[in-house]
Amino acid sequence: MAAEPRSGCPINLTIELLGDQWSIVVLRDIMFGGERHYRELLNHSIEGIASNMLADRLKRLVEAGLLSKADDPSHKQKVIYSLTEPAIQLVPLMAQLGAWGRRHRPASRELSIRAQLLEEGGPKMWDAFMNELRHLHLGAARPKRSVIAELQAAYLAEVARG
Amino acid sequence: MAAEPRSGCPINLTIELLGDQWSIVVLRDIMFGGERHYRELLNHSIEGIASNMLADRLKRLVEAGLLSKADDPSHKQKVIYSLTEPAIQLVPLMAQLGAWGRRHRPASRELSIRAQLLEEGGPKMWDAFMNELRHLHLGAARPKRSVIAELQAAYLAEVARG
Secondary structure, X not given: OOOOOOOOOHHHHHHHHHOOOOHHHHHHHHHHHOOOOHHHHHHOOOOOOXXXXXXXXXXXXXXXXXXXXXXXXXXXXXXXXXXXXXXXOOHHHHHHHHHHXXXXXXXXXXXXXXXXXXXXXXXXXXXXXXXXXXXXXXXXXXXXXXXXXXXHHHHHXXXXXX | OOOOOOOOOHHHHHHHHHOOOOHHHHHHHHHHHOOOOHHHHHHOOOOOOOHHHHHHHHHHHHHOOOEEEEEOXXXXXXXXXXXXXXXXXXXHHHHHHHHHHHHHOOOOHHHHHHHHXXXXXXXXXXXXXXXXXXXXXXXXXXXXXXXXXXXXHHHHHHHHHO
């Protein structure tokens, strides 16, 4: 992103920051997949992100204030990435990206069920999901509802349907 | 975009199609600004899109089924671009792009008021806006409510506030 924004339009400013082929996909893996380490993000990427691309995106997302990085106390020599509050607030945008993609693009059945649930759950579910992410990434209190568990169970049920 | 998608994930598929620096911005100008001709889109671009970039994006958006092009009966030698139904259904995504950008990016006051109204108006306003776009771009009946007029009036009032 250039130092000087192209315009002060809020849509443009979001695109200047996130309008590329990988930033949102990396944030998706951290947000929905719970991947927090470079090696996990690399090895579990269903889109097959290249190592140098992943390293570059993580660096840029940290610089942009969407991720924070810290030494992982449970894994020596490993860095753990956390979503920041602005990144957590991308949940409604993620929901709309998925809602549109499952209607208008050749999405697979197994990979669409979470998008469907997130769309049908609406703002109430997005708020619960954001609260869960604040617990997992920012140390906030654990909420009663686990949207991640709901989405994961629905995904596994779809996979089991075969 | 590659012929073969990177994955069947609906979020990824949307990003594969629209994850770049200009596609959404061009669609925004057609959707909110009512620009329908190449020359208007070029000359009115507040981000200063380059002519070859604009031509390339328009071509790709037509190929992707998000825009249709036709000879404009009121302007000889001019091509008019129309949003397709899938593009019109990007309205909720545009609303979230604007909602996030006005909170977390250095958006200008004048250019944020439409994003604010669209966010506060919620799905009801988005539906009305989509119906208006179906009238303007797809020949559907004219709805009573004009969201474009509401947004434009609010924008002009902000500009007048100076």
